[in-house]
Amino acid sequence: MNFAELRGGGGHWIEGYAPGRILIDGRSYQEGLILSPERIISGWGPSTPAKLTSEHVAELMALAPQVILIGTGARQVLPPIEVLETALARGVGIEIMDTGAACRTYNLLMAEGRKVAVGLMVD
Numbered sequence: 205m206n207f208a209e210l211r212g213g214g215g216h217w218i219e220g221y222a223p224g225r226i227l228i229d230g231r232s233y234q235e236g237l238i239l240s241p242e243r244i245i246s247g248w249g250p251s252t253p254a255k256l257t258s259e260h261v262a263e264l265m266a267l268a269p270q271v272i273l274i275g276t277g278a279r280q281v282l283p284p285i286e287v288l289e290t291a292l293a294r295g296v297g298i299e300i301m302d303t304g305a306a307c308r309t310y311n312l313l314m315a316e317g318r319k320v321a322v323g324l325m326v327d
Contacts, residue, residue: 237326238267240321241314249323253277255263269322273321274301277326278302
């Protein structure tokens, strides 16, 4: 799926997503990653939603976002609440969704100038 142009400022933009591949700023990624307007960190975390841990969320928290998105692959898979507690205790919004939805939501929040971090599982 290709995403419509929203570019209104600087930052890293997701241009497309398909199972096994995410296109960011013209570069293709085939592994899990963390993305924020300022950073791309490839090789992130869990290979499946069942392997998502609080340590993976802590890596996203290290970017000091207002909102965290986690894309769990082809389907939305909610983790145990304990995995999300650190973010919630600090008042950081955290949303779990399928990876396609997380990609679209990241771009929208970026376009609004929000401080967002997304962890994306690629399946």
